[in-house]
Amino acid sequence: MITDADIKKMKKVFATKDDVKSLMIRMDGLDKRMDRLEERIEYLQKDVIKSFESVLEMIGKLMNKLDDHAKETSGHTIRLGIHEERLQKVEHKVFPQA
Numbered sequence: 001m002i003t004d005a006d007i008k009k010m011k012k013v014f015a016t017k018d019d020v021k022s023l024m025i026r027m028d029g030l031d032k033r034m035d036r037l038e039e040r041i042e043y044l045q046k047d048v049i050k051s052f053e054s055v056l057e058m059i060g061k062l063m064n065k066l067d068d069h070a071k072e073t074s075g076h077t078i079r080l081g082i083h084e085e086r087l088q089k090v091e092h093k094v095f096p097q098a
Contacts, residue, residue, distance in 0.1 A: 015023070
């Protein structure tokens, strides 16, 4: 025959109906929290992607400006070389070397 002591021991080992209900309530709460976390992560991913695309766009604009500046600098270098040659010709005419 099963005694009250046996029932107390079984309650310690096996889950009761109330234990299962309590666990289900906690699991529902965890599911809701997980859903909110997933939504938040999805929002943050979209935000990070948007920010990354913005940074890439800014880098592209900067690269275009640098390319334009490099072309302009190259033109100036060529001009300076031409002016240097002309100044040397004038120098040789004004200060002839024996």
